[in-house]
Amino acid sequence: MKLSVHSLVLLVLACFSLASFAVDVAGSRDLERVPRMPDAQIVDYRQTSDLERVYPMGSIRKISGQLRFDGQVDARGNVTSVTYELPPEHSATQAFTAAREALQKQGAELLFWCQARDCGESSLWANEVFGNAKLYGADNGQAFLLLRLAPPADNTLVALYAITRGNRKAYLHVEQFEANAPLGDLLPTSATLLRQLKDTGVLDLPRLAGEPDDSWLRLLSRALNLDTGLRVSIAGPRAEDWLEALAGQGVRAARMEAASGEAPGLHLELLR
Structure with a gap:
């Protein structure tokens, strides 16, 4: 069967599109402790040294231009963040649960866990907490979890944020924070x-x-x-x-x- 030039061009473009979707952001890699969902793609990857980081431990809101939440963990350290776009066959909830279960099997302790509107506004999590507009979606389609790793890595925190956007694309954001100094006692809510x-x-x-x-x-x-x-x-x-x-x-x-x-x-x- 012969294909016209136009058909061949469309076929090449389609193959290119599929191939490009499967390629991660240059220089990115998975975090060692969090397994990747099958066919997920890394769409954002960042590493920052000696950063002052604040993780909310309550529903977030903005009052008079300032972020407000009931509690927080704040410290200075090194941050590595990985944002995955999930394939259509996997939901944000599935990816979030798989990551949580994997970390708990390694002895990680949950500090703060919220879901849907209990977390506050998704726009604030995306833009103010993580600085990543890809993570903005419906308030009822989000989940956030902050965990502390088991000793001897207990000065490391892992944050998970899952979101489904209005276009039905689902994302899982994983952030690993390694504190420069001992974190001391941290209690869950x-x-x-x-x-x-x-x-x-x-x-x-x-x-x-x-x-x-x-x-x-x-x-x-x-x-x-x-x-x-x-x-x-x-x-x-x-x-x-x-x-x-x-x-x-x-x-x-x-x-x-x-x-x-x-x-x-x-x-x-x-x-x-």
């Missing part, structure tokens, strides 16, 4: 603990192997009381002490039960 418990069914806190810690006790009691319909089992070396302490903080005893197990620290499991 109560809403993040609750979201993790409800989404994954478990809450593993291996660092909490001793008697109830006051700061964590307040966080956990607030988390459980954000949804008073939840029931949980509690395991760990000091499970009974935690049960008693949580009850003392206003969590109804009928919502909790002790469980057996060899958990290295505090382990909460959602009772369906």
Whole structure:
């Protein structure tokens, strides 16, 4: 079968278009700890040294020209960011979940997790937090997660931001921040603990192997009381002490039960 010159030109252009879509930005690479979704393309890659970085730990909004959020992590260090455009067969939610699960399997600790309108305005995340207009989309199509890596890499944070734009293109932004100085104690938000418990069914806190810690006790009691319909089992070396302490903080005893197990620290499991 013979093709006309016009048809050949169209075929070459189509092949070129497909080939160009599969090519990453020059000089880019994946982050070691976050696997790439199949057929995803790196469309933005940046490396910055000795940068003062602020990560929100609450819904963001702008008041009188200033960004506002309830909490934050701020430090100086080196930042590497990778932005993936996802193929049509993979959603932003799928990529976000796969990245979160991979990091948690490596022992990363969740600090702040928001989804949809709970995050605030997508335009602020895209332009003010990440400085990347590609990440602007519908407020209800976004998710953000800030994690701290497990020791000995616990002075490294990873931020994930997933978004679906109005044109239905989906993106996953992954940012790795290596602090110049020790980050010290960083506590998650109560809403993040609750979201993790409800989404994954478990809450593993291996660092909490001793008697109830006051700061964590307040966080956990607030988390459980954000949804008073939840029931949980509690395991760990000091499970009974935690049960008693949580009850003392206003969590109804009928919502909790002790469980057996060899958990290295505090382990909460959602009772369906």
